[in-house]
Amino acid sequence: MRTDWSMDTRIIHSSQSPDPLTGAISEALIPAVAYAFPNAETAAAVVAGDQEGIYYGRYGNPTLRVLEQKVAELEGGEDALGVSSGMAAISIALLAFLKHGDHVLVTKDVYGGTYSFLTSLAPRFGIEFDFVDCTNLEEVKLSVKANTKALYIETPSNPCLTVLDIQQLSTICKQFQIPMIVDNTFMTPYLQQPLLLGADVVVHSATKYLNGHGDVVAGIIVGKKHQIDFMRKKIMGDLGQNLNAWESFLILRGLKTMGLRVQRHCSSAQQIAEFLDAQPSIRRVNYPGLPSHPQHSLAKKQMKAMGGIVSFEVEGGLMAGKQFINSLKLAMISFSLGDPETLVQHPASMTHSSIPAGERLKFGISDGLIRLSVGLEDPADIIRDLAQGLSAITPQMLNETRVI
Template sequence: MEWKQGTKIIHEGLYPDAETGMVTQSITPAVAYAFPDSEAAEAVVSGEKEGVCYGRYGNPTVRTLEKKIALLEGGEDCLGLASGMAAISTALLTFLQNGDHVIVTKDVYGGTYSFMESLAPRFGIEASFVDCTSVQQIHDAIRPNTKAIYIETPSNPCLTILDIEEIATLCKSVEIPLIVDNTFMSPYLQNPLEYGADIVLHSATKYINGHGDVLAGFVVGDKNIIQTMRKKFMGNLGQNLNAWDAYLIIRGLKTLGLRMDKHCSNAQQAAEFLESHPMIQNVFYPGLASHAQHHLAKKQMKGMGGIVSFEVKGGVEAGKALINNLELAMISFSLGDPETLVQHPASMTHAAIPPEERVKFGITDGLIRLSVGLEDSTDIIKDLKLALDKVEADLQVENLK
C-alpha cells in the first residue's frame, strides 16, 4: 500500500526489532567492528558488501536514519553528517575542485556564503551569486568551468521562491548538477528530486530534528555519489553524525508532519497580522497573496513553512527595538524549534556578508526573521502586537520631542 508522507514519516524504514519486537530503535554507539576473516573486511571496505568498517564512515543507528531520509526525499541513498554546514561543504566539494566555478542563488544562508567566499577560494573554487528567480540570468552566468548550481528555496532570510523544475531543466540541458538546500521545507513540504534536482540537502538541526538539541545534516542523491561523499569527503574530513544524535533525530522526526502543519498555520496567521499592522513596511511570506512568487510556491510546496521575514518602519533601530520588546519570542540564531525565535540577519546570521553585498541580496538593515514556533497562535500574535505597539508609541514620543 502507498502511504501519504505524514504516515511514511512515522512508519517508513523503521521496523520492530526481529528478536524482541521493540518498536523504538536501539542506539549502537560502536566505532570498532569485527570481521570473521580478512576477505569479509575487504568486501566491506571496497563497498562490495553493505556494512561499516569504522565509525568515521558510518554507524548502524545513523544508517537506519539515512535510509529513512532517502525514502522521504525519494532518493537512492543518503548520508548523515555532523551539521548542515558539513552537508553543504561535502556536497560542494564532491562536485568542485581547483579551477571550477559554481553558481549560487544570491540570498543564501550566511554560513554557505561564508564557505563560498572565504574557504572555497583557498581550494581554487570561484562562486558567482546570481538572481536565480531568472533562469536567463543563470544561463548567462554559466561558464565552461561551471560544475554545479546551488540553490536554496525558500531562501534564508528573504523567503525567495525559486522554480526548481525550470532550473533543473536548464541544468540537465547543460549537464551541470543542481543542488538544493531544502532546510526551510523539510521532506514533508517539498521534495526537490521530484522536480529534477540531482542533490537535496538539509540542516537537520532545524525542522527535521525540531527540538533545538541536535546539530546534523543530510545529503540525498544517487547512490554512487553518496558513496563517494561518504568515503572521500565525510570520512577524510571527519564530519560524521554520531549514533546518539541520530537516535534523537529518529525520535524527533516522528512528529515532523504534525509540527510542520502547526508551524505553517501559525506562520500564516502571524504573517497576515504583520501585514495589517501600521508599523510594518514589508512582509515576506510565500503564503501571502502579496508575495512575489506566491503562485509558484503553491505549485511547488505542500505548505508555506514556518519562517516569516519582515521590515519594520523606522529601519534598523526600530527593528532592533522590536525584537528587544518581544517577550515570548526569543532572540536566537536558530530556527525550526518549538519556541518562536527571532533574529536580525544583518547583525546576526548574515553578518559575514559585507553591507554593500547584503543590500544587493535583499537583506536590508531593517529586516527581521521570525521562526514561528508551536505555541498557541493567539499568544504569538499578542506578543508581536504588544512589541510593535510599544515601538510605535516610543517613536511618537520621540517625534514630539
C-alpha cells in the same frame, strides 16, 4: 514498507521496524566505533563498498544508517549521508562536484554560512563562484561558464523567503549538464521534494525541522548512491564530519512527529504573516503564503504548504527593529529555527553578518529585516507578543534609517 502509504505514514514507518531480537519499537542506539567481521574477505568487501555494512564509526553507525535510509526514502533519493551539521552537508555536497579551477553558480540570497564558505574558504582551494538572481532564468543561463560545475540554490531562501522554480532551473542544469544542489532545510521533504522536480542533490540542516527540538546539530545529504558513496568515503570520512549515534537517535525520534509539527508551524505562520501584513508599522512581509509574495503562485504549485518562517521589515529600520525584538516576551532572540519555541533574529547582525553591508542589501537583507521562526505555541499568544513588541516602537524610531 507499503508503497501506497502517504507521507504522514511513511514518516513514522519508513525504514523502521521492531527489533527482531527484542521487539523494541523505538530505534536502537548503537554507539560502537568498531565492528567485527566473520573473516578478512567480508571486511575487505565492506570497505570496498562491494557489500553493505558498517566498518568504522567515522564512516557511519547502524543508528545513523536507519536515519539515512529514512530520509533518502522520504526525499525520493537513492541514498543519504548524515553528517555533523548543515554546513558539513553543504560543504561536502559542493566539494563533491567542485575542484580547483571549477566555478559554481549560487542563488543570491543564501544562508550566511554558505556565503561564508563560498567566499572565504572555497577560494583558498581555487574554487570560483558567482551569485545570481535565480528568479531570472535568462540570467542563470547567461551566467553559466565553461568551468561551471554546479548550481546551488536554497528555496525558499533564508531570510528573504524567495521561492525558486526547481523544475525550470533543473531543466537549465540538464541543458548545460551540471548538477543542481538544493538546500531543502526550510521545507523538509514533508513540504517539498526537490529530487522529484529534477534536482540532483538535496542538503538539509537537520538541526532545524527534521530534528525539530533544538537539541541536535546535524546535516543530511540525499542523492544518487554513487554520489553519496563518494561523499562518505572521500570527503566526510577524510574530513571527519561524521554524525554520532546519539544525535541520529534524537533525529529519528524527532522525525516521528515531523508531519504534525510542520503542519502546525505552517498554519501558525500563515496567521502571523497575515497579522503582520495588516500592521501599519510593518513595511514589508516576506511569506510565500501571502498573495503579495512575488512567487506566490509558484510556491502554491511547488510546495505542499508555505513553511514556518516569516521575515519582515519594520518601519524605522534598525533602531525600531531592535526595539521591537528586545520588547518581545514570548519569542526568544536566537540564531536557530524550526524549534518548538518561537525564535526571532536580526539577520544583518546575526545569521548573515558575514555578508558585507553592500552585498547584503543587494540580497534584500536590509538592516531592518527581522526573521521569525514561528514555534508550536498557541498562535494567538505569539500574535499578542508581536503586537506588544510593535507597540514599543516610538514615533521617533519610525523616522530612523541607519546602516550598521
